[in-house]
Amino acid sequence: MDATDDSSTIRVGLIGYGLAGSVFHAPLIAATEGLALDTIVTSSPERQRQARAEFPDVRLVDSADQLWDRADELDLIVIASPNRTHVPLARAALEAGLPTVVDKPLAATAAEAEELAALAEARGLLLTVFQNRRWDNDFRTLRKLLAEGALGEVQRFESRFERWRPRLKGGWRESGDPAEVGGLLYDLGSHLVDQALTLFGPVESVYAEVDMRRPGAQTDDDTFIALTHTTGVRSHLWMSATTAQLGPRFRVLGSESGYVKYGLDPQEAALREGLRPGDPSAEWGAEPEGDWGRLGAGESPTTGGGAPVETLPGDYPAYYAAVAAALRDGTPPPVTAAEAAATLHVLEAARVAAAERRTVRIEVPA
Numbered sequence: 001m002d003a004t005d006d007s008s009t010i011r012v013g014l015i016g017y018g019l020a021g022s023v024f025h026a027p028l029i030a031a032t033e034g035l036a037l038d039t040i041v042t043s044s045p046e047r048q049r050q051a052r053a054e055f056p057d058v059r060l061v062d063s064a065d066q067l068w069d070r071a072d073e074l075d076l077i078v079i080a081s082p083n084r085t086h087v088p089l090a091r092a093a094l095e096a097g098l099p100t101v102v103d104k105p106l107a108a109t110a111a112e113a114e115e116l117a118a119l120a121e122a123r124g125l126l127l128t129v130f131q132n133r134r135w136d137n138d139f140r141t142l143r144k145l146l147a148e149g150a151l152g153e154v155q156r157f158e159s160r161f162e163r164w165r166p167r168l169k170g171g172w173r174e175s176g177d178p179a180e181v182g183g184l185l186y187d188l189g190s191h192l193v194d195q196a197l198t199l200f201g202p203v204e205s206v207y208a209e210v211d212m213r214r215p216g217a218q219t220d221d222d223t224f225i226a227l228t229h230t231t232g233v234r235s236h237l238w239m240s241a242t243t244a245q246l247g248p249r250f251r252v253l254g255s256e257s258g259y260v261k262y263g264l265d266p267q268e269a270a271l272r273e274g275l276r277p278g279d280p281s282a283e284w285g286a287e288p289e290g291d292w293g294r295l296g297a298g299e300s301p302t303t304g305g306g307a308p309v310e311t312l313p314g315d316y317p318a319y320y321a322a323v324a325a326a327l328r329d330g331t332p333p334p335v336t337a338a339e340a341a342a343t344l345h346v347l348e349a350a351r352v353a354a355a356e357r358r359t360v361r362i363e364v365p366a
Contacts, residue, residue, distance in 0.1 A: 016081035099126035117337035151254025176218025183219035261293030285314030
């Protein structure tokens with residue numbers, strides 16, 4: 001069905017069809033009731049062929065300017081292009097009167113994020129950031145455990161996105177040009193910090209170690225951040241492409257118990273393989289019992305200690321379902337621009353802390 005056939009359908013223009021656009025945004029938009037992928041913007045002939053094969057009824061254009069010329073035919077813009085383009089494209093979309101989703105990070109600086117937030121508020125438009133890792137299976141499970149008080153008073157939160165990629169892949173994500181906003185601090189760190197703030201609230205101080213380990217590396221590929229939250233919880237966050245032995249995804253220590261979880265949420269791998277939410281061949285976002293985390297005290301989960309905790313299914317589709325509800329019903333967006341700015345304040349402080357080898361304090365609004 002053509003995206004314009006139903007006046008109640010939210011017509012989406014997607015900018016970018018690289019990893020973020022083709023693997024995450026396009027499939028999730030297409031799977032969301034009430035959303036219709038109307039137009040894809042990519043100047044790459046190869047990616048245009050890929051998009052045409054996967055979404056034969058979608059319009060293909062090679063410039064975002066062609067979206068602004070048709071602003072009255074669209075209801076939502078999704079920006080999944082390289083980081084350096086996020087701010088100018090989001091500004092253009094909002095100035096065209098279009099609600100906007102931006103892949104993380106929203107901007108290179110918190111100040112730019114706050115400027116975009118102010119523009120969206122002044123125009124009365126939705127501005128939200130794609131922080132899909134809030135709907136990871138392990139994160140959803142941890143939130144449930146915390147809500148139930150299963151760990152007692154949380155004292156330390158350890159979270160990792162570690163990989164073993166000893167050779168550079170190239171591309172803008174590994175560029176040393178600051179304008180590209182590359183490196184793991186702003187890539188994986190955007191997820192890790194967002195999760196920590198979502199769970200434990202504002203941060204009052206930041207310590208960081210930011211390193212370039214691989215030969216020829218131009219930007220950070222092995223980074224550690226330590227956060228002290230105003231609640232007293234300490235978050236220790238690792239992001240690395242040079243980890244030969246991977247640590248647990250989560251280790252969360254409380255006054256009564258601890259939760260340890262290894263492995264990654266399966267949704268990204270499923271999307272990369274071409275599976276889609278609603279596919280009858282498997283329960284979306286579910287993982288086998290052998291991958292469940294463990295909850296206990298005084299025992300080692302690596303030797304079977306603690307009790308297994310069933311992992312809730314991952315639910316990336318919930319993000320765009322919430323976007324659709326926000327546009328249709330006026331409910332709160334799934335992630336706010338203010339939350340994205342708070343994450344960027346922490347990432348900026350981490351960069352300063354590492355460069356100056358000191359702990360940086362963050363002023364927390366009263």
